[in-house]
Amino acid sequence: MQRFGRYLPAAARFFVFCLLRLGHFRSSCSWRKAGACFLPFLFLSSISFAQTLPPLLIAHVMPTTGRFALHAEADRRGVEMAIEDFGGKILGRDLVLLTRNATTDPAQAAKIAEALITQNHIAFMVGAIDSGVAAAMSAVCQKYGVIFINTNSSSPSEAVENAHRTKFVFDANGANFNKALLKYALDRHPRKRAILLTEDNVWGHSNAAASRGYIERYGGSVVEEVVVPVSLPDPAGLATRIAAMDIDVVAVNLSGNNQIRLFAQIDPALFERQSWVVGEVDWEELYPAPGTPRPLFGTTWAWNLDTPGTAEFVARYRQRYGNTVLDYPGDVTHAAYLAMRALLQAIERAATTHNHAVIRTLETMRWSARERMQHDDAYMDPASHHLQQSVYTATWRHDPANPAAGIKILGHLRPEEARYEGEDATRLESFEETPSYTP
Structure with missing residues (x-):
């Protein structure tokens, strides 16, 4: 028994121990006394078992160098803030963020995605920015059944020809x-x-x-x-x-x-x-060059937007990042924050990390205007896996006295008005074609 026990998991060894002790108690004391004796062991075992739950590894894969480096930093901050909202845990498991540089080479990004899944055994993948990178990584994720949250890339193709059952796209597109x-x-x-x-x-x-x-x-x-x-x-x-x-x-x-x-x-x-x-013009393209003229453009959110929840989110961001480059949050941080929150909310509601259950939950989710810090409720389009949300018309008017306040919101479209008709042609893989994956 001693030799065999070395090959048993801790929980199984404890179970065998209990059986042996039970035989002893049957001959030496009453069942009531036996229960009282076992309680401490059961309590300690439950604590030990809970502590051995493995963490959920979330891969944040972005072009962290090159022309999208500032966007990648802004995206990571949004993801971090969302994880903090959940106390760094979901379903009793620690959330661990792995950051990788996807570069802007789709082939390299695909290799990185493959390694993260097969070697690091990640639970979920988030990020992208570059739409070519997003398309390459999401194809790998679909191959294995790993849920991919495209936080910020705005090509219409992401929700049409490059859409997948395991991919959800949270940025508005051109x-x-x-x-x-x-x-x-x-x-x-x-x-x-x-x-x-x-x-x-x-x-x-x-x-x-x-x-x-x-x-x-x-x-x-x-x-x-x-x-x-x-x-x-x-x-x-x-x-x-x-x-x-x-x-x-x-x-x-x-x-x-x-x-x-x-x-x-x-x-x-x-x-x-x-x-x-x-x-689309991201805050990360306005902030480094406040004096550069800009014409009419689109965005999904601005730090000075007059919507419920915006002021509180900006204050929280500035408390943490106010002494850094990008001392105000922009639309990239906003999108990444809410995309990561959506994934964690779906896991919580599904009460499992099984990909099919989480996907089905995400497909039916809606968020109030207050949750989104926008003018309208938003919803996940089950046909294209693209978030339908408020989009804003904006311009840039340089104010030398306060460069950060240059963005001006001129108006907005409701999700139903802004929806791209091309998404009617989107075809997602069936659940039968999507591998089962439970991290």
């Missing part, structure tokens, strides 16, 4: 924003002549395709599409070229610090002649 922005811009110009300025990646082309559809719907015509490398080698030359064009509307689909580099070359007076529309 199609949501351009649905309102392009109509506003085209209505100002009788000729309605437009060009597409497209970053040469998954995000850029997907948003440009959606923009083209809306331009045509609103009576405009796309006279040219200018595709630029992700490296944006000559922003000054590009700005000069577009300024010389006989066009009315410029639909800009450039991401990250490419926006800063381009708009730093533009005379704000040009915006009086040409209406430039940027599908």
Whole structure:
């Protein structure tokens, strides 16, 4: 028995011990006394068993270097704040955050995702920022049944051709924003002549395709599409070229610090002649360059938004991060915070970490406007796994006395108004096609 016991788990060894002791008590004392003797052992065993529950490893995978490094930092802060809301635990298990640099190379990101699942045995994956990276990592997650929370990437393709049963997308996309922005811009110009300025990646082309559809719907015509490398080698030359064009509307689909580099070359007076529309501008693209002009753009939230809960969230953020770069929270932090909260809420409601149960819970979830710090209730679209939420039209008016206050919210669309019709074509894998996974 002594030799055999070495191979038994602690709980099994305790059970065998109890059986042996039970035989002794049957011959030496009453059952009542036996129960009293066993109680301390049972109590200590339950404590020991609870303490051995393994932690849940949550992989936060982002491009932590390069042009999205500031976005990655903002995203991580939102995830951390959400985990703090739950005391760092869910279902009695510690939540441990693993950070990995996905780079902006989809092939490299896929390798990192594979290693995190097969070697680190992560429970869930969150993050992305870059939509090409998100598509690559989410395909790996679907292969194993690991739930992937896309906190912040705004390509329409994430909720259409690159959607998966295990993936949930929490950022609004360029199609949501351009649905309102392009109509506003085209209505100002009788000729309605437009060009597409497209970053040469998954995000850029997907948003440009959606923009083209809306331009045509609103009576405009796309006279040219200018595709630029992700490296944006000559922003000054590009700005000069577009300024010389006989066009009315410029639909800009450039991401990250490419926006800063381009708009730093533009005379704000040009915006009086040409209406430039940027599908989405993140706080992380405004904050480092407060004096750089920006035209009309879309966002999902701003730190100075007058909605319930916003002031409290900003105060909490500033208490923790107020002495750092990005001393105010932006839409990236806001989206990551609420995306991580949604995952933890779903686990709590499902009372299990089994992926199918958590997925079914997430698919039916709704959040009040107060919970979202927005103007409208939000809901997870069960057909596309894309969060349908309020989207805002904004502009940037530089205030030298208070640079952080430059963002101005001009209006908003309700989730039903902003929804991208392309998501009607989304096809998710069935649950039968999705591997069972219980971390």
